[in-house]
Amino acid sequence: MGRTYNIIKYLCLLAWATFVVFPFLWALSTSFKDANAVTSGARYIPWVEFEPSVQGWTSLFASGSQGINIVQPFFNSASVTLLASIVSLGLGTLAAYGLSRFSYKAGFVKNSDITFFFISQRIMPPIVLAIPFFLMLKEIQALDTIFGLVIVYVALLLPIAVWVMTDFFASIPKELDEMAMIDGCTPIGAFFRVVLPNSTAGLVVAGMFCLIFGWNDFFFAFILTFTETQLLPVAIVSLNSSVTPWWSLSAFALISVTPLALIAIVVERFMSRGSLAGAFR
Amino acid sequence: MAEITLKNLGHSYFPQPKSEEDYALKPVNLVWEDGKTYALLGPSGCGKTTMLNIISGLLHPSDGQLLFDGRDVTNKTTSERNIAQVFQFPVIYTTKSVRRNLSFPLECRDWDPKKISGRVAEVSEMLELDDILDMPARRLSADQKQLISLGRGLVRDDVSAVLLDEPLTVIDPQMKFSLRRKLREINRQTGTTMILVTHDQSEAMSFADEVVVMKDGRVQQSGRPEQLFERPENTFVGYFIGSPPINLFNVDVKGDRLNCPALALTDLPRGDLGPGALQIGIRPDHLNFSDPSESNAVAMVEACENLGIDRIVSLRAANGELFKVKSRLRQKIDVGSKLGVSVAHKDVLVFQDGVLT
Numbered sequence: 302m303g304r305t306y307n308i309i310k311y312l313c314l315l316a317w318a319t320f321v322v323f324p325f326l327w328a329l330s331t332s333f334k335d336a337n338a339v340t341s342g343a344r345y346i347p348w349v350e351f352e353p354s355v356q357g358w359t360s361l362f363a364s365g366s367q368g369i370n371i372v373q374p375f376f377n378s379a380s381v382t383l384l385a386s387i388v389s390l391g392l393g394t395l396a397a398y399g400l401s402r403f404s405y406k407a408g409f410v411k412n413s414d415i416t417f418f419f420i421s422q423r424i425m426p427p428i429v430l431a432i433p434f435f436l437m438l439k440e441i442q443a444l445d446t447i448f449g450l451v452i453v454y455v456a457l458l459l460p461i462a463v464w465v466m467t468d469f470f471a472s473i474p475k476e477l478d479e480m481a482m483i484d485g486c487t488p489i490g491a492f493f494r495v496v497l498p499n500s501t502a503g504l505v506v507a508g509m510f511c512l513i514f515g516w517n518d519f520f521f522a523f524i525l526t527f528t529e530t531q532l533l534p535v536a537i538v539s540l541n542s543s544v545t546p547w548w549s550l551s552a553f554a555l556i557s558v559t560p561l562a563l564i565a566i567v568v569e570r571f572m573s574r575g576s577l578a579g580a581f582r
Numbered sequence: 583m584a585e586i587t588l589k590n591l592g593h594s595y596f597p598q599p600k601s602e603e604d605y606a607l608k609p610v611n612l613v614w615e616d617g618k619t620y621a622l623l624g625p626s627g628c629g630k631t632t633m634l635n636i637i638s639g640l641l642h643p644s645d646g647q648l649l650f651d652g653r654d655v656t657n658k659t660t661s662e663r664n665i666a667q668v669f670q671f672p673v674i675y676t677t678k679s680v681r682r683n684l685s686f687p688l689e690c691r692d693w694d695p696k697k698i699s700g701r702v703a704e705v706s707e708m709l710e711l712d713d714i715l716d717m718p719a720r721r722l723s724a725d726q727k728q729l730i731s732l733g734r735g736l737v738r739d740d741v742s743a744v745l746l747d748e749p750l751t752v753i754d755p756q757m758k759f760s761l762r763r764k765l766r767e768i769n770r771q772t773g774t775t776m777i778l779v780t781h782d783q784s785e786a787m788s789f790a791d792e793v794v795v796m797k798d799g800r801v802q803q804s805g806r807p808e809q810l811f812e813r814p815e816n817t818f819v820g821y822f823i824g825s826p827p828i829n830l831f832n833v834d835v836k837g838d839r840l841n842c843p844a845l846a847l848t849d850l851p852r853g854d855l856g857p858g859a860l861q862i863g864i865r866p867d868h869l870n871f872s873d874p875s876e877s878n879a880v881a882m883v884e885a886c887e888n889l890g891i892d893r894i895v896s897l898r899a900a901n902g903e904l905f906k907v908k909s910r911l912r913q914k915i916d917v918g919s920k921l922g923v924s925v926a927h928k929d930v931l932v933f934q935d936g937v938l939t
Contacts, residue, residue: 479640480673482660484734485690494690498677 325555332357332551339547357548361556371553374536379560380447381522381532382515385454389511390504392455393462398492400463401470402478419463422456427520438525445529453521458511465510469503470496505571509564516561533557584650584742586614586637586775591646593632599644607632608799609645614743616651617773619766621786623822624796630779632799634745637777638665650742661690664742666735668749672727676720680711683719684733691738705733708764725753732761736768743775750785762789783823787811795819811865817936820863826894828863829905830933835860840932844899845923846878850930858935866894866908868929877922881905886915897921 330345338344338351347353361371396419399405400412434453435444443449473496481491497504519534526535537553540546592609602608607629614620622630635641636648639660648656655663666687675683684705688698706712709729714722719730728749735744746765750758766789769776780786786793787807794804795818802822803815814820820828833840833850840850842862850862874880881897884904895907895915907923915921932939 474671474673476669476671476673477675479660480667480669480731480734481690482640483638483665483667484687485661487659487661490690495675499675501677 325558328551328554331547332549332555334548336546336548354548357546357552360546360549361552369536369540369549371533371536371556374531374533375556377447377530378516378533378557381450381454382512384447384451385458385515386508386511388451388455389458389462390508393459393507394466394497394500394504396459397463397466398470398496400467402475416463416467419460422460427457431521431524434521435524444525445527447530450522450525450530450532453525454515454518457518457521458515461510461514462507465507466500466503469500469506473499502571505568509568509571512564513561516557584775585616585652586743587649587652588612588614588633588637589647589649591633591636591643591648593629593636593641593643593645605644606799607636607643610801612794612801612804614775614777616775617769618791619769619776619789620778621790621793622777622779622796623781623783623786623793624802625781625822628796629799630781630796631747633796634667634747634777634779637663637743638667638745639663640667664738664740665745666738666741666743667745668728668731668735668747670748670751672724672731672752674719674722674727674730676718678719679716680706680719680722680730681715683730684711684715684737687734687738701737701739705737708736708768709733725757728752739772739774741774743777746776746778748780749778750780758785765789783825787823793823795822797822813938814863814931815938817861817863817933820931820933824865824867826866826906826908828865828931829869830861830863831903831905833860833862833932843901844879844881844903844905845925847925847930850927850932855932855934855939861933861936863931863933864905864925864929866906868925869905869907870924871907871909872922872924874920874922877924879923880920881923883915883917883919883921885917895921897923 327345330347331339333347333353333355334344334351335354335356344350361369364370400416405412405415438444438449438453441449443452477499478488478491478496481495482488486494517534518532519538522532522535523538526532531539533553534557537550537557540550540553588610590609590611591607592605593607594605596604599605610633622633624630632641636643639655639658639662643656646656647654650663675686678686681702684702685698688701693701702715703712706715709732711726711729711733714726719727722730732749735746735749750761753761762785765776765778768774778786778789780789787810790807792804793807793810795802795810797818803810803819805813810819810823814823814828817828817830820830831842831844833842835841835852836848838852839848840852840860840862841848842850845864847862879899881899883895884898885896887894887896891910893909893915895909896904897907898904
C-alpha cells in the first residue's frame with residue numbers, strides 16, 4: 302500500500318515537474334537553434350534533430366547591427382530593482398512596524414485605513430497612474446533615468462512591503478518588544494536590536510516579492526523610458542521585429558529569469574509559512 | 583531596590599471613562615515595601631496584569647501617581663525605571679544563544695563585559711542552565727525557555743523590583759516548587775522586592791510575605807497569608823482564599839444573639855450591628871465531625887472526595903443548606919449517612935452585607 306502510494310505520488314510529482322520545467326527546456330533548446338531549426342517543425346534533441354549554434358547567445362553580447370547588447374539593460378534592471386526594493390523594504394518595514402505596534406487616529410482615519418490606503422495603490426489598474434507618473438517625472442526631468450524609475454518603483458513596491466511586513470509583525474508577540482524595553486532598550490532600540498533580527502523570514506519574503514514585481518515590470522519601464530535607460534523586459538520586446546530572432550529571444554528570456562530563479566532557490570526555505578509561525582514561543 | 587507606592591493609581595482602557603465600571607484598575611493606594619515578596623492574587627481579568635504593566639511602565643496609568651522611593655516615576659520610561667519583568671509565556675530572543683539572552687539586559691545597560699560574564703555564570707548556575715549556555719535559545723523546550731526569561735529577570739542585581747506575571751504556568755509541578763523556593767532564597771539573599779501575579783492561591787500563599795487579593799479591578803484585601811485565611815475582610819476573599827472556599831450560612835437575629843439553624847448555633851453574639859443582610863462564614867477546615875447522637879447539628883453526607891491525606895465531605899444540613907468539611911478522619915464515610923457537626927465559636931466569622939464585622 303505504502304509503496305504503491307509512493308510510486309503514484311512520485312509519478313504525479315514528476316508529471317508536474319515536467320510541466321513546470323518544460324517551457325524552460327524548450328527555451329533552452331531554442332536558444333541553441335539557428336533560423337532553420339526553429340522554423341522547420343518541432344525539434345528538441347541537439348546534434349540529433351538539429352545542429353546546435355551559439356549565435357542566439359553571442360548576439361546578446363554583440364553590439365551594432367550584429368544584435369542587441371543585453372549588458373546595459375541587465376545592469377539598468379538590476380540597479381532599478383535593487384534600489385527600489387531596498388528603499389521600499391526600509392520604508393515599508395518601518396511603516397509596518399508602526400502600524401502593527403501603535404494606534405494612530407486622525408479624524409476617522411485609523412490604522413486599518415492607513416494599511417488599506419497602502420494596499421489600495423496596488424488595487425488600482427496601473428494605467429491610471431501612467432499619465433500622472435509621466436507628467437511628474439517630466440516635471441523633475443527624471444524621464445528615461447534610473448532615478449525616475451526608482452521613484453516610481455518605490456511607489457509600486459512599498460504597498461507590497463507594508464502589507465507583508467504588517468502581517469509579519471502582527472505575528473511577533475508584542476511581549477518581545479516589551480521585554481526588550483524592560484531589558485533596557487528604547488522603543489526604537491527594541492525594534493532594531495530585537496524585532497528586526499527576528500524578522501529575517503518576513504524581510505526575505507517581502508524582499509522577494511519586491512524583487513519579483515520590480516524585475517518583471519514591463520508597463521512602467523516601457524512608458525517612462527525611451528532609449529537611454531532601457532530595462533530588460535523592454536529590451537526583450539524590442540527584439541520582436543519583422544523577423545523575430547527566437548534563438549536570441551530564448552537566450553534573453555533565460556538570462557532574465559536566472560537571477561530570480563537563483564534568489565528563489567536560496568531563499569526558498571523562508572517562503573514556507575511554517576518558518577514564519579511559532580518561532581517565538 | 584525600591585519601595586513602590588501606588589497613589590490613587592487607576593487605569594481605564596477607555597479614553598474618557600464615564601463611571602467606575604470603565605476602569606480595569608480602580609484607583610488604589612498601596613505600598614509595596616522594599617525587600618518583601620508580594621503576590622497579586624485574583625481571578626482572570628481582575629486587573630492584576632494591568633497593575634503590573636503600570637509598575638513596569640509598559641502602560642501609562644490614566645489616573646494617579648507611581649512613586650519609587652518617594653520619587654514620581656509615572657512618566658518615566660520602562661528602561662529608566664530599572665524593573666525586571668517575567669511574562670506568563672516564555673519570551674526569548676530566538677536569534678541569540680542562551681548566554682546572549684541572559685547577558686542582553688546587562689549589555690543594554692553597558693555593563694563591564696567581565697561583570698556581565700560573572701553575573702551570567704551565577705544566574706545560569708542557579709537556574710541549572712549552565713550546560714546549555716551556548717545553545718541557540720530557539721531549540722529549547724518551553725520550560726527551559728521560561729527559565730531563560732526568568733534568568734533575564736534576575737540577572738540584574740540592581741533592579742527596583744522583579745515583577746513576575748504568572749511565570750510558572752508553563753513549568754512542570756516539581757520544577758515549579760523548587761523555582762518558587764529559589765525565588766524566595768534570592769529575595770532573602772539580595773533583598774530584591776518581588777511581585778508575583780497569580781491566580782493560584784497556593785502559589786501566592788507559599789511565595790509571598792504579603793498577598794493582595796483583587797477582584798473586578800479593585801483591591802479586596804492585603805495582608806499576610808494567614809491573615810487572609812483567618813480573617814478575610816469580605817466573603818469574596820473568604821471564597822477565593824482557602825480550598826475548598828469558606829462556607830457561608832444564613833442566620834436569624836434573635837434579640838442580641840444570632841442563630842444559625844444549619845449548625846444549630848444559638849448563642850452567637852450579635853454585637854452592635856446595624857441593619858443589613860447577615861451571614862456567618864466558617865472554614866471547612868474548622869468544622870469537626872462528632873457522633874450524631876451527641877450533636878445538636880446533624881447533616882447528611884452528599885459526597886465524599888478523597889484528596890489523599892484529606893477528605894472533602896459535602897453535606898446537607900437539616901434546613902437544606904449545603905456546606906463542606908475538610909477532614910482527616912480515617913473512618914469510612916458513606917454517602918447518605920448522617921454525621922454530627924460542630925465548630926468552635928472563635929472560628930465563626932460574621933459578615934454583614936458581605937463584609938466582615
